[in-house]
Amino acid sequence: MLIVMHHKATDEDIQRVKDTIERLGYRPVVIPGAERTAIGIIGNQGWVDDTPFQELPGIREVIHVTKPYKLVSRDFHPEDTMVRLADDIEIGSGRSFTIIAGPCAVESREQMFKVANALSETGIRLLRGGAFKPRTSPHSFQGLREEGLRILAEVKAATGLKVVTEVMNPEHVEVVEDVADILQIGARNMQNYDLLIEVGKAKKPVLLKRGLAATVDEWLSSAEYILVQGSVEVILCERGIRTYERATRNTADLSVIPLIKEVSHLPVIFDPSHATGKRSLVRPMALASVMAGADGVMIEVHPEPDRALSDAGQSIDLQSFREIYQALNKLWEFKRNNL
Numbered sequence: 001m002l003i004v005m006h007h008k009a010t011d012e013d014i015q016r017v018k019d020t021i022e023r024l025g026y027r028p029v030v031i032p033g034a035e036r037t038a039i040g041i042i043g044n045q046g047w048v049d050d051t052p053f054q055e056l057p058g059i060r061e062v063i064h065v066t067k068p069y070k071l072v073s074r075d076f077h078p079e080d081t082m083v084r085l086a087d088d089i090e091i092g093s094g095r096s097f098t099i100i101a102g103p104c105a106v107e108s109r110e111q112m113f114k115v116a117n118a119l120s121e122t123g124i125r126l127l128r129g130g131a132f133k134p135r136t137s138p139h140s141f142q143g144l145r146e147e148g149l150r151i152l153a154e155v156k157a158a159t160g161l162k163v164v165t166e167v168m169n170p171e172h173v174e175v176v177e178d179v180a181d182i183l184q185i186g187a188r189n190m191q192n193y194d195l196l197i198e199v200g201k202a203k204k205p206v207l208l209k210r211g212l213a214a215t216v217d218e219w220l221s222s223a224e225y226i227l228v229q230g231s232v233e234v235i236l237c238e239r240g241i242r243t244y245e246r247a248t249r250n251t252a253d254l255s256v257i258p259l260i261k262e263v264s265h266l267p268v269i270f271d272p273s274h275a276t277g278k279r280s281l282v283r284p285m286a287l288a289s290v291m292a293g294a295d296g297v298m299i300e301v302h303p304e305p306d307r308a309l310s311d312a313g314q315s316i317d318l319q320s321f322r323e324i325y326q327a328l329n330k331l332w333e334f335k336r337n338n339l
Ligand code: PEP
Pocket: 104, 130, 134, 185, 186, 187, 188, 209, 239, 274
């Protein structure tokens, strides 16, 4: 339930509503807005009787929220949420288009320095690279794990790039958080609720990928797990979903981007690499995501794509990336100024 206060409501009116919510055994979440304050109720497992609120002063409207998520919804938070990593790195502000790039996996010190230096020269501020890799087969390269984190820390110190890297296990959140500027939750772990709770307690923003076959409600409910812990900095990432179609690795669901913008305040980015699985499709789909309203993209780039230890077929080389980077910025500027 969401209680929308009158714009003239006093602090006492707000406190009275909060006390009443607590007396009923629920948790109040105060949502300040430009024009009015709203107070959300969380912790209820069913319909909340609004009778105790009917006589309280200062209340404009009581809205029953029947969705499985609340804190992530626009009903609870009408303004867009922005994740700020630095003065000039704002994800979801509508003022810039965020481009995250880097290899699927951290493979070696040499590989990471090569790619990081080249990306940094291109203008990239956010570097991706998995140290802990969730692989479908146990026989595939599993990532360098702690050694991969050490390499990321070294690259970060040398280049000043911000690091996005995956955490797969609740017990690893602390060590990954030491290096990561954004904690990535991979598609396979989107419904690992213990992990979501742990990253929700962390001090770093979370990039939550959509599950392999997750519905929007399931995806947003997972984001809700993180927000319930007190964190508000969640970035959603559409990375394609499993359908009957095998011509592409996954089916890129671009329609979900404007849809998410309608129902949630969280920033949403697109991963054309995993969404298609084919390097030739990365550029057209990345460009399409700009028009769909994405706040950014995450693209897999490798200095020698065919030799990548994971996701070689969708990884692009540095020169192709530079061209995509320029095209994306050009299209973003055009859209911003003209559409
Ligand atoms: C990745 O980003 O390398 C990755 C494993 O992606 P996903 O979880 O979307 O499959």
